[in-house]
Amino acid sequence: MNPSRNDRPAKSRDSKGLKGKTLHQHHELQILFDISSAVHSSPRLEDVLLLALRAILRTLQFKMGAIYLVTETVGSRWFLSLAANHGFSAELVNSIQMLTLASRQMEKYRHKAGVTWFHPKKLVFDDLRRRMEEDNIHEIICIPLTAQRNVLGLLYVTNDGQIQIRPDRSEFLTTIGQQIGVAIENAQLFESVQRAKTEIEISFDAIQHAIFIIDNRWRILRVNQNSRMVYGAAGDLIGRIYPEVLYAQPQPVPSCPVQECLTGARPVQREGPHHRWGGVYSYHAFPVMNRLGQLERVVYYEKDVTEARKLEQRLQQTERLKALGTLAAGIAHEIRNPLATINFNAQMLHRELSLSSAQTQMFSDMLLEVKKIDHIVQQVLSFARPRQPQFLPNQLNDVVRYCHDLAKVHMRKASIEVVLDLSEEIPTFILDFNQISQVIMNLIINAIDAMGDGGRLTLSTRLQQDPSAVLLLVSDTGPGILSADESRIFDPFFTRKPDGTGLGLSISRQILDRHGAFIEVNNAPGPGCTFQVTFPLRGNTETDPNPSKSE
Template sequence: MLITKMGQFNHFYDREDRGATPLISEEDFSVIFDHSSEGMAFIGIDGRFVKLNQRLCQILGYTKDELIRLKVIDIIHSDDLAGCFLKREQMLNNELFAYIEKVDLLNKQGERVSVIIHSLLLRNEDGSPRYFLIQFHDVTSLQLMEEDLSVTTKELESIYESVLDGIIVLDNKGNITKVNNGFKRIFGWTDEEIIGQNISNAPDDTKKVDEYLLKAVLEGKTFKNYETIKQCKGGKCLNVSISASPLRNDDGDIIASVAVIRDITESLKMKEVMNRAEKLNLVGQMTASITHEIRNPLAVIRGFIQLLRKDRVLEEETRQKYFDLVLNELDRTNSLISDFLSLSQTRMVPKENLNLNDILNGLYPILSSEGNLKGVSFDIDLDHKVPSLFMNEREIKQLILNIVQNGIDAMAPGGHMHISTKFMEELQYVRLQITDSGSGIPEKYIDKLFDPFYTSKTNGTGLGLAVCKSICDGHNATIKVDSTFNVGTTITIDFPV
């Protein structure tokens, strides 16, 4: 667009047709000029302000009277003077009709003000230069935001690179797109060796776990402190803890996944040393209890052996009865020792991707048979949405069998046991509930249930539920007991997904 001089500022014409009918009157243009949300100014060929609006005064902090006495060179920062002068010469020489550029000005206080200028040279009817019409768009706040963002980005990048834990970013296909210095320090790989690699290239013993975890994250799941073993560049294996979550764009779509990997090899060794010390202390505290528990069956065994040796002409039925009693006491002693060993062991048990429903279906015939012997009925309600979990099958079976056996022992003939699973999708865990219709547990005893050697049964070792608690801890699961005296007990176990 072009403004030409007719009187003072007479008409607003399309520059490609200077003889055209005016597009806007001088009066209308003056209103637009004065009330524009952008700074506006007419600047003479000598660089002095001829006309300016109030918005430009606000941007620069001057009054109109102060600004009209200045030249444009007085408000342009020295860094941008040469560039502005070059553009001015090009416009005067008809090499450039108009231009848009970001420049820094100086306000009344001498502070930088960033603006985008739209500059247009207006000519007289004979083609001689008359005025520059310049629009000033203040982008100072935007620039400050960009600078703050740049500083924040640099700070985050610095934190990202200085974190001791390894951080790895993967795209949705499992390709590694970024790793930090911590990752390279832990595993020994360089950027050139690791960037662009796919997790499918991982060693076979960890690839299955990696692919499962990536699949879970790309489905929107987050997991924390998953412990596994990873191989370094030189083949050395490390115990690591992995936490991972999806990265989303502004629309909420998952565009990548990020994992934080912590080397816990040394901490596990230290934990093992501390656990050994704790176990030794625990053994000292338990010595009296376990000695008593083992001495009782040993005393029974010794007594029956003495009877068998003393009276060698016992009736076969009596002899068989004595042998059965001896075997029962030996089994009880063996069970006590096994439970004690399970409780005292500190080790990483191997885990694999298993479905809790499959384990329960496999155990159901055993549980049902045991219940039938005691006159107890069973029913199972399994949620088909339950996802697979990383578990140790032997330990989970022991956990279920211990709890079910406790429930059966607490019920009289005619009792009923209900076992259920449910996927708590919003909370991201799988819930296992085992409910019996037994005598219940007084509230004052519930907090002691998982203490070693605590039992209310005359023939119990007091280690079964302690072992259950240990198994749950090893799977990052929680176990809770709800009981109503003379009504029944529900044990709830929540496994994180």
């Protein structure tokens, strides 16, 4: 049956309506595609916001727009800051930087009905309101930017295009807001990851010990700045097998912490001498497992603890000295009293008795030995109860020259060449002239005794910059110190000299402790030995009469 003529216009109208609706939907999809392409062209939040705003204004033909992002919520108020804008003058932008809204107003933006149209008269910014009136703009659209029902920000646009957007298209605008909201969330997550990565890298490089990340094939994957300073540039380290870097050989050394960690898949901690640099190091190796529980990497770090261990030894030595000092003081008093009686009676007998020459010599020898014993007792008492130093501004170079002059004759008799290498940069600082002279004389006499007949003695001073300190070095060309004795030379009563008391270095260390200084020995293999005295300058200047308090 053929359709009547009256039915044709109705069908034609339906066809045109369907075609118009299809074109309208196609236009909206094209707009969403353009916005999506814009916001996903960069992972940076700043770019996402600006590209999104420009895409919306371009596709919907709006003249002005602004995006505000939520910065914080305090009580019932939400604080938002301007993150992107278009069409505003610089002066206007400065006046609309911050926006504060009530919580109830923000809550409604969570719902699909969150898109709102309002008149510029409701704007809280006076300058912006006047600008809207001047441009004859009568309507503003606010589109919430949401992701997972969380409001991340608000998009404001002026509804001043050739085709004005009406409330019947709120669902379309809500979709735009959700699309931009998801892009903002992704960009914020990206920035958060980048920020965390940067913080980790900064922290990784800030650690003042060498750190290596090594895979299970021995390859070095990453190193920190300290590793690069010690072992070489990153380009020379990354990709190499770790034994070549750590040990300068193709295979690990016995008891290698990295190898033990790789084999046992458990943390390893060890302390001992460094294979390449010497000194005492603390070694740590930590396993890193993958999701299957298999060892994938090892984080290895090493720390130079040489100075810390020396300090511990000095502290232990100090405690031993205190105990020995108390004991020695008691013994010295017990010896000195009867010794004084022996000395007095011997002198009386020597004067009153008629003695033969042989007997006179015997009394002389006896009195001489009594004096030796008294000298030893005096040294013990000096060790047990050292006198308080008299701190005054002095020049260390002057003290060294004074000691050199005192020992000059002795050194000439022993055919010892003396080299004075005194830095002119040494500042005046606080010290006890007599006590430091005692320390230097003890080191000079020990060096002369060690060299015997002939040799070279070098007395040097240096200014150290970091940390700020003055160094005194006493070097000789003698046979050096036995390695077995090196840890005992500062112990009281330890000596290899037939006629020594073993108190010289102990008393010297005691004096230096009171000065906030310290002494150490450099006894490298081969002939010669160097004693180094370090005087820290922090808190030890002409204006500070008591340096020990600042240490």
